[in-house]
Amino acid sequence: MRINEIEIHAFDYAAERTGTVGGNWVYDPDSTLEPPGFVLTIRTADGTEGHYRGFAFTPPMVAQIRMVAEEHVLGRDPLERRAIWQDCWRALRHTDHLGVGPIDIALWDLAGAHHDASVSTLLGGGRDVLPTYASTTFVDDNGGLDGPEAFADFAAECLDRGYDGFKFHGHPEVRPDVDIAICEALADRVGDRMALMLDASSLYQTYADALEVGRALDDLDFRWYEDPFHDGGVSERAVRKLVAELDTPMLGLEHVRTGPYGVANSLATEATDLVRASAHLDGGITGALKIAETVESFGLDVELLLGGPAHMHLMSALRNASFFEHGLLNLGSNWILNQGFEGEPESVDDDGRMAVPGGPGLGVDIDWAFVERRRTGHTRIEG
Ligand SMILES: O=C([O-])C(=O)C[C@H](O)[C@@H](O)C(=O)[O-]
Known part of the structure; x- marks a missing residue:
C-alpha cells in the first residue's frame, strides 16, 4: 500500500455570537467569527483514505503540510506512521512543527480504515x-x-x-x-x-x-x-x-x-x-x-x-x-x-x-456538504 494523493479542502467556520478581544475569543451577541478550517485527506492507490479536520491554525498547518508532502509522505507506506513522523519532524525543524499533527492524525484514521478498527x-x-x-x-x-x-x-x-x-x-x-x-x-x-x-x-x-x-x-x-x-x-x-x-x-x-x-x-x-x-x-x-x-x-x-x-x-x-x-x-x-x-x-x-466514537479509524464522518458550502480553496498533490 502506497500513499499516492494528498488533498486539502479549505473552508471557513461560523462561530456565532462570538467575537475577539486581543485575539481571545469572547461572547459577543452581535458578532460572528469566520476562522479558517480545512480537511486533509491522505489516500492510497487502492482508495483507502484517512481524514483530519483542522479547527485551528490552518495557514501554518497547510503551509507546513505542503513543505513535506512530496518528499516525505507521497509514495510511503501509510502504515509506517512512526517513520513518517520522524521524517516530518526533522524536515520541519526550522518551524514549530504544526504540520506534523494533521498528517499523523489522518494516517491513524487511514490505519483504522485499513484494519477495520477504531483508533482507540x-x-x-x-x-x-x-x-x-x-x-x-x-x-x-x-x-x-x-x-x-x-x-x-x-x-x-x-x-x-x-x-x-x-x-x-x-x-x-x-x-x-x-x-x-x-x-x-x-x-x-x-x-x-x-x-x-x-x-x-x-x-x-x-x-x-x-x-x-x-x-x-x-x-x-x-x-x-x-x-x-x-x-x-x-x-x-x-x-x-x-x-x-x-x-x-x-x-x-x-x-x-x-x-x-x-x-x-x-x-x-x-x-x-x-x-x-x-x-x-x-x-x-x-x-x-x-x-x-x-x-x-x-x-x-x-x-x-x-x-x-x-x-x-x-x-x-x-x-x-x-x-x-x-x-x-x-x-x-x-x-x-x-x-x-x-x-x-x-x-x-x-x-x-x-x-468515544466507535471505529473504524476516528469513527467520524466529514460533513462534505458543510465543507462544500463554505469552501475557500482546494489543493490536490499527487505522486
Ligand atoms: O486550554 C485551553 O482551553 C486553551 O488553551 C484555549 C486557548 O488555546 C487559550 O488558552 C489560548 O488562546 O491560549
Missing part, C-alpha cells in the same frame, strides 16, 4: 466514555460571562449538566483582580462539588501578578493553574520559582512547541507539574502519545487541549489524563468543534460523559 482499539484503549470539564471562553464585557456572578451561575448550570469540573479563561485585558474575584465566586458556589481550574493563557505581564493569582488559587483549593506567564512558560527559572511557592499544581507547556523532547526537559528541571498536550499541535496522536508517556514516566499527569475525535481516542488509552476539555463554552455560542463533522461527535450526555 489500535492504541489499546479501554475507556469508551470520558469524564469531562466545561471550559469557557475568556471573560467578556458584553453581558455574557462578564463577572463573578455570571461565572458562578454558569458553573452551577454546568454542574447540573453533569460536568466534573469547570475552567475559565481570564480577562483578555489582563485583570488579575477580576480573575481572582471570579475564582472566589466559583469556589464559593460550586467549589465543594466540582474541580476548578483557571487558564491564564499566558496573559499576565509580571511575575508578581502570576504569584498573587496563584496564592488565591491555593486558598481556594483549585485543581490546577494553567499558563500564567507571558512567555508561555519558556523561562524555566520563573516557572520553577512559582511552582516552589505554590501548592496548586501548575499545568504548562501548551504554548511551547518542542514536543516530547522539551516536555522531558521541563519535567526534569521541575519547571511544571502537569503538562498540556495536543495531538493537533504537538505532532499528532503519535506526538501526543510520546508526550503522555514521557509525563507518565515522571509519575505526573497530562491533560489534552480541547477536543476533536483524535483526543477522544487518545484519552481512551491514557491512565494519566483526568478529564476531556469540552469547550470553549459560553452562553448560547455555537463553538466550532462539531462543524465539519456529520452529527455532533463532541457532546456530553446527561451524566457529563463523552462517548
Whole structure:
C-alpha cells in the first residue's frame, strides 16, 4: 500500500455570537467569527483514505503540510506512521512543527480504515466514555460571562449538566483582580462539588501578578493553574520559582512547541507539574502519545487541549489524563468543534460523559456538504 494523493479542502467556520478581544475569543451577541478550517485527506492507490479536520491554525498547518508532502509522505507506506513522523519532524525543524499533527492524525484514521478498527482499539484503549470539564471562553464585557456572578451561575448550570469540573479563561485585558474575584465566586458556589481550574493563557505581564493569582488559587483549593506567564512558560527559572511557592499544581507547556523532547526537559528541571498536550499541535496522536508517556514516566499527569475525535481516542488509552476539555463554552455560542463533522461527535450526555466514537479509524464522518458550502480553496498533490 502506497500513499499516492494528498488533498486539502479549505473552508471557513461560523462561530456565532462570538467575537475577539486581543485575539481571545469572547461572547459577543452581535458578532460572528469566520476562522479558517480545512480537511486533509491522505489516500492510497487502492482508495483507502484517512481524514483530519483542522479547527485551528490552518495557514501554518497547510503551509507546513505542503513543505513535506512530496518528499516525505507521497509514495510511503501509510502504515509506517512512526517513520513518517520522524521524517516530518526533522524536515520541519526550522518551524514549530504544526504540520506534523494533521498528517499523523489522518494516517491513524487511514490505519483504522485499513484494519477495520477504531483508533482507540489500535492504541489499546479501554475507556469508551470520558469524564469531562466545561471550559469557557475568556471573560467578556458584553453581558455574557462578564463577572463573578455570571461565572458562578454558569458553573452551577454546568454542574447540573453533569460536568466534573469547570475552567475559565481570564480577562483578555489582563485583570488579575477580576480573575481572582471570579475564582472566589466559583469556589464559593460550586467549589465543594466540582474541580476548578483557571487558564491564564499566558496573559499576565509580571511575575508578581502570576504569584498573587496563584496564592488565591491555593486558598481556594483549585485543581490546577494553567499558563500564567507571558512567555508561555519558556523561562524555566520563573516557572520553577512559582511552582516552589505554590501548592496548586501548575499545568504548562501548551504554548511551547518542542514536543516530547522539551516536555522531558521541563519535567526534569521541575519547571511544571502537569503538562498540556495536543495531538493537533504537538505532532499528532503519535506526538501526543510520546508526550503522555514521557509525563507518565515522571509519575505526573497530562491533560489534552480541547477536543476533536483524535483526543477522544487518545484519552481512551491514557491512565494519566483526568478529564476531556469540552469547550470553549459560553452562553448560547455555537463553538466550532462539531462543524465539519456529520452529527455532533463532541457532546456530553446527561451524566457529563463523552462517548468515544466507535471505529473504524476516528469513527467520524466529514460533513462534505458543510465543507462544500463554505469552501475557500482546494489543493490536490499527487505522486
Ligand atoms: O486550554 C485551553 O482551553 C486553551 O488553551 C484555549 C486557548 O488555546 C487559550 O488558552 C489560548 O488562546 O491560549
